[in-house]
Amino acid sequence: MLTDDEPDVGLADDPPSLGDRAGACFHRYREGQDQALGELVDLATPLLWNVARAHGCDREQAEDVVQDVWIRLVDRAADIRDSGAVLGWLVVSVKRESWRTARVSRRTTYDPTGTVDPGETEPGPEVATILTERQQLLWGAVNELSERCRQLLRIVAFCDRPDYDEISAALSMPRGSIGPTRGRCLDKLRQSLAADERWEDR
Amino acid sequence: MSDELGLAPLDEVDMRLLEDLRETVDRLDPCPAGLPDRVKFALTVQALQAEVAELIGRPMALTRGGDEEPDQTMTVTFSTDSVSIMVTVGPAGDGTARVDGWLTCEADEVQLARPDGTSETAAVREGRFVFAAVPTGPAYLVVHPPGERTVITPTFTL
Numbered sequence: 001m002l003t004d005d006e007p008d009v010g011l012a013d014d015p016p017s018l019g020d021r022a023g024a025c026f027h028r029y030r031e032g033q034d035q036a037l038g039e040l041v042d043l044a045t046p047l048l049w050n051v052a053r054a055h056g057c058d059r060e061q062a063e064d065v066v067q068d069v070w071i072r073l074v075d076r077a078a079d080i081r082d083s084g085a086v087l088g089w090l091v092v093s094v095k096r097e098s099w100r101t102a103r104v105s106r107r108t109t110y111d112p113t114g115t116v117d118p119g120e121t122e123p124g125p126e127v128a129t130i131l132t133e134r135q136q137l138l139w140g141a142v143n144e145l146s147e148r149c150r151q152l153l154r155i156v157a158f159c160d161r162p163d164y165d166e167i168s169a170a171l172s173m174p175r176g177s178i179g180p181t182r183g184r185c186l187d188k189l190r191q192s193l194a195a196d197e198r199w200e201d202r
Numbered sequence: 203m204s205d206e207l208g209l210a211p212l213d214e215v216d217m218r219l220l221e222d223l224r225e226t227v228d229r230l231d232p233c234p235a236g237l238p239d240r241v242k243f244a245l246t247v248q249a250l251q252a253e254v255a256e257l258i259g260r261p262m263a264l265t266r267g268g269d270e271e272p273d274q275t276m277t278v279t280f281s282t283d284s285v286s287i288m289v290t291v292g293p294a295g296d297g298t299a300r301v302d303g304w305l306t307c308e309a310d311e312v313q314l315a316r317p318d319g320t321s322e323t324a325a326v327r328e329g330r331f332v333f334a335a336v337p338t339g340p341a342y343l344v345v346h347p348p349g350e351r352t353v354i355t356p357t358f359t360l
Contacts, residue, residue, distance in 0.1 A: 034249075035319035041241050049233035063237055070241045071248055127230065135226040142223065157224040161212065186216050193219075202218060 017160035018043065023084035030077060041070060044090055047158045051094045054151040056102030065101055069093045087163065091155075137199050141192040149185035156182060239317040239340065243357055246315070250344065252352040255280035255287060280355040285347065291360050293338060299360040301333040305345065307353075313344040317357065336360065 016024070022044050028036035045066060052062035069090060073080075080089055127136060142150060152167075159167055164182075193199040212220075247254055258279040275292040285307040293299045303312060305326060312331045315321035317340055324331040343355045 037245065038242050038317065038319040041245070042238050045238045045241060046233040049237065050227065053231060059231075059234070063234060063240075066237065067241050067244055070245060074245055074248060130229050131226060135222065135229065138219070138222050139226050139230065142226075153220070153223060154227060157220045157227065186212075186219065189219060190215065201215060 014162070017162040018047065019084070019087040019160070019163040022087040022090075023082075026077075026080075026086040027083035030083060037074070040086070044087060045070075047087075047155070048090055048094045050154055050158045051091055052098045054154045055095055055098035056106075057098045058105075061101050061105065062098070065094055065097045069097055091167070133198070134200075134202075137193065137196060141189055141196070144192055145185060145188055148181070149188065152182060153185050153189070239357065242317050242319070243342070246344075247354055250352040250354060252344070252354040253282050255282045255285065255353050255355045257356055257358075258286075278358055280343070282353055284350065285345065285353050287343060287345065287353070287355060289343070289358075291358075293360070294335065297338055298335040299338050301336060301360065303331045303333075303343070305329050305331070307345070307347045307350070309345050309347050311346075314341050315344055316341055 022040055025036045025040035025043065029040065048066045048069065049062055052065045053059070057065055072093065073086070073090060080086060127139065131139060142153065145153070155167055156164075246252070258281045275290060277288065277290045279286060279288045281287070285305065287303060287305055289301055289303040291299050291301050301314065303324075305312065306329065309326050311323050311325050313321045313323050314333055314336060321344070322333060322336060324333050338360045340357050341360050342357045345353045347353065
């Protein structure tokens with residue numbers, strides 16, 4: 001429910017987005033401030049981890065992929081013309097490397113769940129001990145969605161709103177199409193939760 | 203800004219759901235806490251084209267958690283084919299520690315570096331170096347033997 005007290009979404013004085021902050025760090029790094037690279041790693045690694053996990057890497061592979069992409073960034077820092085594009089570059093690189101890694105491992109190991117995520121985060125008995133009831137309901141509903149929606153929502157949840165350019169690039173969608181898809185995924189999620197009497201909007 | 207991209211704006215309920223989802227994923231499948239630091243270490247090794255020294259003694263030093271009282275002096279040794287570095291860390295109990303070190307190679311100075319990219323330097327005299335009072339926390343040593351490859355130790359906790 002919108003009230004006058006609550007800030008409107010999308011005002012011009014929004015704090016800088018993840019993409020903006022990442023771009024600023026990368027710019028400083030390229031100006032010779034080595035410490036800025038560490039700040040960039042702290043900022044972007046959690047998102048990159050989720051990109052890798054959403055694209056089929058197990059936890060160990062995700063860690064390797066994220067680390068390799070960082071090394072590649074430093075090797076190829078000169079190829080990125082616009083510092084502001086660094087988050088998009090990282091996300092795209094992690095996505096590609098994740099696909100490649102996951103494809104190779106699917107060829108060598110049989111994944112009985114057949115999902116993009118090799119089973120580890122499927123609802124299981126351990127979920128009840130880690131998550132609140134509300135989170136369990138949400139996670140259950142998310143897992144009912146299509147693979148595409150699960151991927152998209154997981155990554156969107158770790159981005160700031162103005163960064164959707166980067167997300168659309170990461171998911172190889174034309175820029176205009178991420179909105180409706182995201183909207184459809186969220187609508188489905190909301191419908192499914194609304195149908196569950198245990199769910200309460202907060 | 204979202205309109206020009208043809209994006210349906212998110213409403214409050216969407217935003218909260220995404221927030222909830224983020225918290226849920228963070229609980230269920232969190233990004234490993236040490237990953238950013240491991241990435242930074244790998245980048246440093248790469249930038250210096252360094253050789254990573256192997257931890258020889260006291261592997262506990264690497265696994266010691268932050269909860270434990272760091273009130274005991276500990277000694278660790280790191281080694282490559284050509285260099286050994288021994289350090290004794292004595293926490294002062296006030297958030298700082300004294301680091302005494304010994305080197306088996308020629309070097310003018312030793313750097314004590316942090317995962318956040320900051321570092322301090324100590325002069326080496328007759329193979330010996332001292333950091334009298336440095337903040338506790340994760341750190342690693344960097345040594346540049348003249349004419350040789352840079353040597354870097356794994357991260358250990360002061």
